[in-house]
Amino acid sequence: MTPADKPNRRAVIDPCPFPEKNGQMMIGGIPLDRLAARVGRTPFYAYDRSVLEAHVRALRAVIPSSISLHYAMKANPMPALVQTMVPLVDGLDLASGGELGVALNAGARPETMSFAGPGKRPEELHQAVAAGVTINIESSSELPTIVSAGELLGVRPRVAVRVNPDFELKASGMKMSGGPKQFGVDAEVVPALLRGLAKEAVEFMGFHVYSGSQNLQPEAICDAQNKTFDLALRLAEHAPGPIRLLNMGGGFGVPYFPNDRPLDLDPIVANLASIGERASSVMPDAELVIELGRYLVAHAGVYVTRVIDRKVSRGQTFLVTDGGLHHHLAASGNFGQVIRKNYPIVVGNRMRGEQEEPVSIVGPLCTPLDILGDRVALPRAEVGDFICVLMSGAYGFTASPHLFLSHPAPLEVLV
Numbered sequence: 196m197t198p199a200d201k202p203n204r205r206a207v208i209d210p211c212p213f214p215e216k217n218g219q220m221m222i223g224g225i226p227l228d229r230l231a232a233r234v235g236r237t238p239f240y241a242y243d244r245s246v247l248e249a250h251v252r253a254l255r256a257v258i259p260s261s262i263s264l265h266y267a268m269k270a271n272p273m274p275a276l277v278q279t280m281v282p283l284v285d286g287l288d289l290a291s292g293g294e295l296g297v298a299l300n301a302g303a304r305p306e307t308m309s310f311a312g313p314g315k316r317p318e319e320l321h322q323a324v325a326a327g328v329t330i331n332i333e334s335s336s337e338l339p340t341i342v343s344a345g346e347l348l349g350v351r352p353r354v355a356v357r358v359n360p361d362f363e364l365k366a367s368g369m370k371m372s373g374g375p376k377q378f379g380v381d382a383e384v385v386p387a388l389l390r391g392l393a394k395e396a397v398e399f400m401g402f403h404v405y406s407g408s409q410n411l412q413p414e415a416i417c418d419a420q421n422k423t424f425d426l427a428l429r430l431a432e433h434a435p436g437p438i439r440l441l442n443m444g445g446g447f448g449v450p451y452f453p454n455d456r457p458l459d460l461d462p463i464v465a466n467l468a469s470i471g472e473r474a475s476s477v478m479p480d481a482e483l484v485i486e487l488g489r490y491l492v493a494h495a496g497v498y499v500t501r502v503i504d505r506k507v508s509r510g511q512t513f514l515v516t517d518g519g520l521h522h523h524l525a526a527s528g529n530f531g532q533v534i535r536k537n538y539p540i541v542v543g544n545r546m547r548g549e550q551e552e553p554v555s556i557v558g559p560l561c562t563p564l565d566i567l568g569d570r571v572a573l574p575r576a577e578v579g580d581f582i583c584v585l586m587s588g589a590y591g592f593t594a595s596p597h598l599f600l601s602h603p604a605p606l607e608v609l610v
């Protein structure tokens with residue numbers, strides 16, 4: 196049975212969605228040793244198209260039809276992957292002019308895209324106006340640039356306001372709202388900004404609220420969604436026109452670490468359905484959006500390295516690989532983790548649960564931070580074997596300092 200045939204109506208995330216055959220991990224139906232030969236060298240990131248498609252389709256099937264599902268491209272902007280995502284989701288969320296270019300090349304329609312992020316450069320705002328995407332204003336100082344770009348190009352820019360609400364997403368891996376923040380316009384000054392907007396030649400679309408990332412507690416996510424909707428309703432009274440777009444954020448977390456339980460979607464789905472129902476009477480023109488990054492792509496990716504050396508130091512076994520922190524900062528624990536924990540790791544050519552031993556997996560960098568696995572139990576691995584870090588489809592390749600120590604960059608394949 197291919198992953199696409201699997202009954203997966205609940206869109207549950209499996210940290211290892213890759214089947215095993217003759218001891219080899221199968222990615223996109225190809226045994227790992229064969230795939231590695233095809234790629235030409237290690238390390239590389241491999242993303243499995245059928246895992247991606249099955250998962251996003253399953254998620255789309257459980258999310259109420261009143262809610263649009265967007266992909267937040269910064270999680271993984273590989274062009275081929277974005278192209279795969281475009282027909283699976285209702286829109287894309289962009290965080291730079293560079294991402295805008297990739298999205299347009301991937302065939303995404305401008306009217307389904309929005310562009311958020313602090314510090315948008317004038318040329319990026321011009322690009323976005325020219326493309327016709329919705330710009331989520333994060334600061335009142337963006338408005339004059341957007342207006343003049345619109346005049347220059349003879350188009351009415353589409354704008355929404357990203358609001359920094361007065362609440363936060365509780366129990367989140369990364370909080371991005373509440374208190375002083377570089378993101379969005381503080382909720383209490385949004386009415387004044389909206390009055391200013393009314394006088395400008397722009398198309399007012401609505402609001403964007405993004406309160407945090409990597410959350411595994413459904414109650415916290417529902418709570419933030421409800422507060423977001425209430426806040427949007429209050430702010431709508433000051434808006435120059437009907438709310439046509441309400442991006443309620445995302446924050447859906449994925450299970451990276453041993454004690455993480457996959458997010459229970461049922462309460463979230465029910466909550467979204469009730470928000471959709473409320474909106475149909477009090478905000479009838481609004482398209483309601485949730486934007487997810489890692490939840491859509493993390494488990495479909497694996498980072499593949501090879502063992503260069505096996506050494507024992509004072510009783511502890513180290514596997515030194517050709518990959519590490521410079522390719523996969525998040526797995527090394529240096530991308531926002533407070534206490535370092537191990538990502539799920541397997542020996543990709545010894546998947547048959549042979550006798551396990553505790554090993555530490557490190558990279559080739561001269562820093563003790565370069566660690567991919569701290570005393571993990573793995574089948575005995577030799578020089579040349581594949582050490583594979585699972586849950587690596589998001590915040591891997593583009594979220595890592597490739598230049599550090601001048602090793603070759605990793606490759607990326609979508610299979």
Ligand SMILES: *Cc1c(COP(=O)(O)O)cnc(C)c1O
Binds near residue numbers: 311
């Ligand atoms: C980073 C980001 C996302 C995606 O976050 P994930 O944790 O990957 O889902 C979505 N929206 C905004 C505004 C972001 O900054």
